[in-house]
Amino acid sequence: MNTVSECMKHRMALASSLLLSLAFAYSSHATAQPVPRSPLPPRIEPPSALASLGGYVPRVIFDTDMITDFDDVGALACLHALADAGECEILATVSSTRGNASVGAIEVINHYYGRSDLPVGAPKGMGVMGAHPGAKTKVDPAAPLGEKKGGDGGHYKYRKMLADYPGWYRYADADAAPDANEVYRRVLAAQPDGSVTICSVGFLTNLRRLLETKPDDISPLDGKELVAKKVKLWVAMACKYPKGKEYNSKWDAASSRIVLENWPTPAVFSAFDYGRNIFSGRAMAESAAEGRNPVRDIFAENLPTKEQMEKDPAKWHANCYGPGGRSSWDETAVLIAVRGWEKYCNVERGCFRMVGNAGADEWVPDAENGRHLRIIEKVSKADVGRGIDELICRKPQKQ
Numbered sequence: 496m497n498t499v500s501e502c503m504k505h506r507m508a509l510a511s512s513l514l515l516s517l518a519f520a521y522s523s524h525a526t527a528q529p530v531p532r533s534p535l536p537p538r539i540e541p542p543s544a545l546a547s548l549g550g551y552v553p554r555v556i557f558d559t560d561m562i563t564d565f566d567d568v569g570a571l572a573c574l575h576a577l578a579d580a581g582e583c584e585i586l587a588t589v590s591s592t593r594g595n596a597s598v599g600a601i602e603v604i605n606h607y608y609g610r611s612d613l614p615v616g617a618p619k620g621m622g623v624m625g626a627h628p629g630a631k632t633k634v635d636p637a638a639p640l641g642e643k644k645g646g647d648g649g650h651y652k653y654r655k656m657l658a659d660y661p662g663w664y665r666y667a668d669a670d671a672a673p674d675a676n677e678v679y680r681r682v683l684a685a686q687p688d689g690s691v692t693i694c695s696v697g698f699l700t701n702l703r704r705l706l707e708t709k710p711d712d713i714s715p716l717d718g719k720e721l722v723a724k725k726v727k728l729w730v731a732m733a734c735k736y737p738k739g740k741e742y743n744s745k746w747d748a749a750s751s752r753i754v755l756e757n758w759p760t761p762a763v764f765s766a767f768d769y770g771r772n773i774f775s776g777r778a779m780a781e782s783a784a785e786g787r788n789p790v791r792d793i794f795a796e797n798l799p800t801k802e803q804m805e806k807d808p809a810k811w812h813a814n815c816y817g818p819g820g821r822s823s824w825d826e827t828a829v830l831i832a833v834r835g836w837e838k839y840c841n842v843e844r845g846c847f848r849m850v851g852n853a854g855a856d857e858w859v860p861d862a863e864n865g866r867h868l869r870i871i872e873k874v875s876k877a878d879v880g881r882g883i884d885e886l887i888c889r890k891p892q893k894q
């Protein structure tokens with residue numbers, strides 16, 4: 496069934512996660528290779544520390560795959576709710592996948608929150624394409640919706656969203672959307688120096704392409720220089736701690752390697768294991784329907800019912816569902832991008848890097864010179880899940 500295959504495809508199951516954690520918790524530390532010296536100052540300041548200095552509102556570019564799983568929808572809902580509350584400003588929302596309904600789905604959600612004018616884009620010429628990461632062909636936007644068990648796999652939900660919300664989007668085919676490189680460069684060039692937060696909850700394709708851009712009529716800076724000048728912080732849902740394969744890092748591994756090695760600003764990672772056991776979405780799924788709500792539709796149509804879960808909770812848990820809903824990998828990245836990590840998490844300094852050629856990564860701790868931070872549980876995961884649900888359930892303020 497869709498949920499099982501999707502989770503198997505999408506994330507490592509809990510059992511293997513725990514086994515890997517136990518197996519490698521010592522060995523990864525013991526065999527760590529030297530980490531590249533840090534280009535960063537010795538301390539990475541969290542966004543909320545900057546906020547305490549007065550008036551800083553994170554300006555966020557949201558970069559999502561929006562291809563199979565639906566924590567992306569929860570994450571974008573949280574981001575809009577936080578923007579409604581004045582806690583952040585959304586600069587752009589881009590897809591890291593192409594040849595599918597991802598951009599249109601982003602636009603439907605943007606429209607629901609009264610921000611249909613947000614810039615959108617998608618990668619060109621490289622990266623994950625179609626209905627799922629292993630697909631070889633793009634999705635035909637003119638094809639009939641068909642049955643859920645058809646070739647759309649987990650992407651069916653996004654094609655259905657476009658069918659359900661005609662007129663709420665411009666780009667049924669992500670390939671018709673602007674080049675994400677142009678969106679990134681225009682948005683970054685227009686912002687004050689050191690002011691932008693990038694929150695990526697999908698593949699690192701766009702960030703790799705951005706780093707590789709050349710000076711143009713938008714900016715005399717190349718991509719890496721432009722990022723270094725304009726970006727304050729990159730918050731990513733990516734990688735697996737202490738090592739392993741994680742969906743966002745694995746499926747465009749070449750881009751992951753380039754970005755992890757070359758990104759020139761502080762970076763914070765919500766790795767697979769943090770969001771795995773934070774569950775959200777049930778509250779929205781079971782909320783009273785008031786008018787049209789694509790966020791509610793997604794959770795209501797894609798979460799198992801309580802009755803289904805009660806019959807075999809272990810099976811559902813192994814496939815990344817809990818009583819509160821779906822695992823909340825992407826939502827955690829939004830929380831940290833906007834509110835900073837000290838509110839929710841502790842951190843460890845070090846470096847994520849790709850190993851081998853099959854999409855695996857590993858964490859190398861380095862308290863002095865690590866280029867990355869990874870977040871660690873502080874506030875209980877149940878409380879974080881409740882906080883996410885509260886945001887997802889907020890009514891749009893700009894409709």
Ligand SMILES: [Ca+2]
Nearest residue numbers: 560567696697
């Ligand atoms: Ca995602």
